[in-house]
Amino acid sequence: MTEQRLRSPSLVQLAADAIRRMILAGELAEGERLIEERLTEQLGISRPPLREALRVLEQEGLIVTRPRRGSMVATLTDQDVFEILTLRTALERLAIELGVPVRFPDRLKDAQEALAEMEHCADAEDRGSLVQAGYRFHASLIALAGHRRLEEAYASVQQQLLLCMARNLYAREHFYEDLHEHVGRHRTLLELVEAGDPAAVLAELAVHGERSFSDLQSNAGNRSARDL
Amino acid sequence: MTEQRLRSPSLVQLAADAIRRMILAGELAEGERLIEERLTEQLGISRPPLREALRVLEQEGLIVTRPRRGSMVATLTDQDVFEILTLRTALERLAIELGVPVRFPDRLKDAQEALAEMEHCADAEDRGSLVQAGYRFHASLIALAGHRRLEEAYASVQQQLLLCMARNLYAREHFYEDLHEHVGRHRTLLELVEAGDPAAVLAELAVHGERSFSDLQSNAGNRSARDL
DNA sequence: CTATGAACTATTGTCTACAATAGATAGTCG
DNA sequence: CGACTATCTATTGTAGACAATAGTTCATAG
Numbered sequence A, B: 001m002t003e004q005r006l007r008s009p010s011l012v013q014l015a016a017d018a019i020r021r022m023i024l025a026g027e028l029a030e031g032e033r034l035i036e037e038r039l040t041e042q043l044g045i046s047r048p049p050l051r052e053a054l055r056v057l058e059q060e061g062l063i064v065t066r067p068r069r070g071s072m073v074a075t076l077t078d079q080d081v082f083e084i085l086t087l088r089t090a091l092e093r094l095a096i097e098l099g100v101p102v103r104f105p106d107r108l109k110d111a112q113e114a115l116a117e118m119e120h121c122a123d124a125e126d127r128g129s130l131v132q133a134g135y136r137f138h139a140s141l142i143a144l145a146g147h148r149r150l151e152e153a154y155a156s157v158q159q160q161l162l163l164c165m166a167r168n169l170y171a172r173e174h175f176y177e178d179l180h181e182h183v184g185r186h187r188t189l190l191e192l193v194e195a196g197d198p199a200a201v202l203a204e205l206a207v208h209g210e211r212s213f214s215d216l217q218s219n220a221g222n223r224s225a226r227d228l
Numbered sequence C: 001c002t003a004t005g006a007a008c009t010a011t012t013g014t015c016t017a018c019a020a021t022a023g024a025t026a027g028t029c030g
Numbered sequence D: 001c002g003a004c005t006a007t008c009t010a011t012t013g014t015a016g017a018c019a020a021t022a023g024t025t026c027a028t029a030g
Helices: A013-024 A036-043 A047-060 A078-099 A103-123 A127-143 A148-166 A171-175 A178-197 A198-216 A220-225 B009-024 B036-041 B047-060 B078-099 B104-125 B127-143 B148-166 B173-174 B179-195 B198-216 B218-227
Strands: A063-066 A068-074 B063-065 B069-075
Touching: A013 A036, A013 A047, A013 A148, A036 A047, A047 A063, A047 A068, A047 A148, A047 B047, A063 A103, A078 A127, A078 A148, A078 A198, A078 B078, A078 B148, A103 A127, A103 A178, A127 A148, A148 B063, A148 B078, A178 A198, B009 B036, B009 B047, B009 B148, B036 B047, B036 B104, B047 B063, B047 B069, B047 B148, B078 B198, B104 B127, B104 B179, B127 B148, B127 B179, B179 B198
Parallel strands: none
Antiparallel strands: A063 A068, B063 B069
16 A cells, blocks of 8 residues: 555565575475576576575575575474474464454455455365465464564564475475365454454464474474463 | 774674674664765775675664665664564563473573673673673573574564664663662572473563553554553 | 595685666756 | 756666685595
């Protein structure tokens, strides 16, 4: 609304988006070195903007950079998945506490639209699009809090979660259950949000999250799965 | 024109550290434009590494960059302070839930040392050093969780909080109370952590945080102060 | 045959220079 | 006298080249 889309995106943003897409699409293998010269040829840009884009991705947690040794696609361990999931849960909890009951009713529309698309994807059994719509749904719930830093942090965590999925480290929760049951849980979530009961939403989210923690019990932090 | 020789690690990191220090020390005013050429002269480096450093600081939330209009020191509103404080609380809560009871007893030493230094600073009435020691104390509590992403996110929030203090937007909590009472609250916190009672720690933290929210009631999100 | 060292290569780190754009200023027209 | 426009300047965006370093390979000596 207030955002003006006339801004010509800089090469840095375009390069960051392109590399991010490549990583999340699995076109770049885990731990693969990112040779700057190769990427400049591939993207048709020069090294300075590319290097700035790599700094952005490094801060986002998608790549790791070691001095004089270049950048590599992030390698995710079970510990990393655990960290991503717990952090996501903590951020979602804050968002619910701040955003429910809803103070910006117009923002609910985004969630409702995303949910409608999720149902459509479930009917069509389009799992890829369903995951995308699911992320939009969650992001729109976060936006209810009206908390810019929270939205940014959540987006970063979501991206890393996408990376987990590209690595097949996190496929269980989203793929190994009935699609309509999956969408139904989200519908329940939205209804509780609309009802304005934060505690109930948090309880539902806890059920949501418990499944994801169940396979990480080898980690020292597994105790927290119950608490969250 | 202090020509400092930046060498070994990486000019990007050194430049980022230097500019970060300048911002947090208040040497750069709120909203002040960061002219790249000026900074290159001041730091004795060239523009490419400087620009990469600015990207890092942008991701950290200390500066804002608009395309073709350069970078500015972040301007903090009450809403920003609210966001920083709520995010910090959410991260601390996760850290306590994951780290208490303590599973890495050796890491408690850092907290104990920081607390001892806090007491020393309180005796000497050195408020500046007390704040620094306080941040080390909190950071060491976060480290109990053994959660790298959490530590990084918390460090970023802490930095922005330091920026708040440099802007006198947040001086109340740390400066307008008795120093020994301040340290005493932290001692209580550590004792509860050592006792292994997460709920009690969270309750104490809630008291800790309530004071900071009290001046932000004009914000729409003030309702959360009680919940957190 | 193995181990060690030196030279080489591939890659990153940094710098100078050029192009493009947004903001400012002054001049002119209504 | 005020407002609008064109030019102008300061600053950012981008490019290509040079310097420095870590990893590798080959040669030689034990």
